[in-house]
Amino acid sequence: MKKIILAIIAIVLIAVLPVLKLQSIQEKYLPSESTTSYELRNEATEIFAKGLSYKTISQVPRMIDSAAFEGLFEHLQTSFPTVYEKLQIDTVSTHTLWMKLGGSSTNAENMLFISHLDVVPVDPKTMKDWEAEPFAGEIVDDYVYGRGALDDKASAFGILESLETLLSNDWQPSHNFYFCFGQDEEIGGRNGAGVAAAMCREKGITFRTIFDEAGTISVGSVPGLENTPVALIGVAEKGYISVEVNFEQPGGHSSMPDTENAILSASAFITSLNEEPIFSPEFTEPLQGFMTHLAPEMSFGLKWAFGLRPLTNSLILSNYQGSSTGRALTTNTAVATMVGAGIKDNVVPSSSRVVCNTRILPGYSIEDIVQAYSKRASQYGGTVSWYNDYGSGPTPTSSYEGKDFINLGQSIRATFPEALISPYLTLGGTDSKNFEGLSDQTYRFLPIALTPEDLPRIHGINERIHVEAYRDLCRFYLDLFQRI
Numbered sequence: 001m002k003k004i005i006l007a008i009i010a011i012v013l014i015a016v017l018p019v020l021k022l023q024s025i026q027e028k029y030l031p032s033e034s035t036t037s038y039e040l041r042n043e044a045t046e047i048f049a050k051g052l053s054y055k056t057i058s059q060v061p062r063m064i065d066s067a068a069f070e071g072l073f074e075h076l077q078t079s080f081p082t083v084y085e086k087l088q089i090d091t092v093s094t095h096t097l098w099m100k101l102g103g104s105s106t107n108a109e110n111m112l113f114i115s116h117l118d119v120v121p122v123d124p125k126t127m128k129d130w131e132a133e134p135f136a137g138e139i140v141d142d143y144v145y146g147r148g149a150l151d152d153k154a155s156a157f158g159i160l161e162s163l164e165t166l167l168s169n170d171w172q173p174s175h176n177f178y179f180c181f182g183q184d185e186e187i188g189g190r191n192g193a194g195v196a197a198a199m200c201r202e203k204g205i206t207f208r209t210i211f212d213e214a215g216t217i218s219v220g221s222v223p224g225l226e227n228t229p230v231a232l233i234g235v236a237e238k239g240y241i242s243v244e245v246n247f248e249q250p251g252g253h254s255s256m257p258d259t260e261n262a263i264l265s266a267s268a269f270i271t272s273l274n275e276e277p278i279f280s281p282e283f284t285e286p287l288q289g290f291m292t293h294l295a296p297e298m299s300f301g302l303k304w305a306f307g308l309r310p311l312t313n314s315l316i317l318s319n320y321q322g323s324s325t326g327r328a329l330t331t332n333t334a335v336a337t338m339v340g341a342g343i344k345d346n347v348v349p350s351s352s353r354v355v356c357n358t359r360i361l362p363g364y365s366i367e368d369i370v371q372a373y374s375k376r377a378s379q380y381g382g383t384v385s386w387y388n389d390y391g392s393g394p395t396p397t398s399s400y401e402g403k404d405f406i407n408l409g410q411s412i413r414a415t416f417p418e419a420l421i422s423p424y425l426t427l428g429g430t431d432s433k434n435f436e437g438l439s440d441q442t443y444r445f446l447p448i449a450l451t452p453e454d455l456p457r458i459h460g461i462n463e464r465i466h467v468e469a470y471r472d473l474c475r476f477y478l479d480l481f482q483r484i
């Protein structure tokens with residue numbers, strides 16, 4: 001009898017211990033003190049909406065629409081008069097705004113806030129699917145429609161609106177606030193934020209913390225937390241590289257084809273990327289933080305699975321492979337994006353080329369990726385002949401224990417009380433990568449709540465933001481600027 005009781009106790013402990021081990025760490029993000037709440041201007045939303053009417057489009061090959069940028073700058077200057085009166089404002093490169101607001105403290109540290117003023121183009125074929133003109137700054141049913149409504153004019157205008165509000169109330173930060181509004185983030189940022197960063201290097205300006213766009217408040221997208229908004233703060237950014245793989249095989253007349261040729265080799269190589277991924281999935285540091293922040297908030301079963309880590313790591317990782325986001329978070333993705341071969345319909349070509357794109361996990365270098373491609377390509381008779389020189393390695397991972405991560409978390413909770421806070425891995429690129437080495441901490445967060453159905457609107461059709469969501473975004477910056 002005693003043995004049975006002991007066995008039951010042991011089983012219960014094994015079942016419950018992993019769950020008990022996971023303690024919520026969300027409490028540190030409850031606002032430790034409240035900031036002054038200032039009234040936003042009534043016209044804030046209209047000012048923002050008009051900002052979307054300037055076609056500050058970034059495209060390749062590079063053609064900058066100077067008139068659009070000049071128009072936008074004029075609009076900013078008339079809309080934010082106190083900002084233009086009190087800040088030191090310079091134009092860097094051709095159309096990047098660099099602003100400075102000096103702090104009052106004798107030990108003032110430098111903080112940098114980044115956003116970008118350029119937007120992606122609208123595919124003309126999709127124009128008819130828009131519920132409002134993408135470059136008219138229209139407000140329909142309380143939504144502001146247009147390119148930049150989410151990415152990233154919302155952030156630029158929100159920052160300026162809250163500054164205008166604070167400065168009109170004679171507020172001054174204790175630290176030095178710098179602002180960078182880039183001109184070409186959507187094509188890598190080299191001519192905008194890149195030039196601003198070079199200027200900082202030259203002048204020896206470094207930053208305590210850099211804040212940029214990227215992670216949002218995810219509503220319904222985090223598995224296991226479908227009913228809770230989760231603020232995802234990018235603490236690292238994946239790298240980027242494209243490689244070209246070439247295959248050469250004797251070609252010939254298509255009337256008597258061989259069983260092997262350059263197209264077949266390329267196709268076998270491409271298929272292998274999917275069926276037998278070059279890299280195995282793994283947890284990087286941002287994902288470790290993601291799990292420690294969110295697992296304690298999940299259901300008993302999921303807590304149990306996460307609590308038993310590292311025993312359950314492979315189970316969790318294999319689960320992640322079920323979705324494109326999960327795979328992107330845990331692997332060096334590898335996908336063919338361009339293929340080419342052939343000159344005539346009745347000639348079997350003697351060469352083919354495949355361009356593949358990889359987003360690089362923290363911890364890997366560009367060389368690691370090129371080597372891995374070379375190894376895989378050689379199994380199919382291919383060679384890596386070229387890779388783009390504008391590739392960038394992954395960024396270092398910033399701490400999610402430090403003061404400004406907590407400040408950021410508290411400002412999120414002050415504005416969006418329901419949201420859980422978590423570090424995250426940014427999958428795309430942001431302007432902040434240009435500032436690598438100029439700060440130990442870079443946090444990428446855009447204070448907008450997005451549901452799975454909102455996500456395709458970014459760079460897609462019907463990009464829009466609710467007028468109240470825009471005002472919340474402004475309130476978030478009001479809180480963050482004061483909290484820092």
Ligand SMILES: [Zn+2]
Nearest residue numbers: 151152185213
């Ligand atoms: Zn962006």
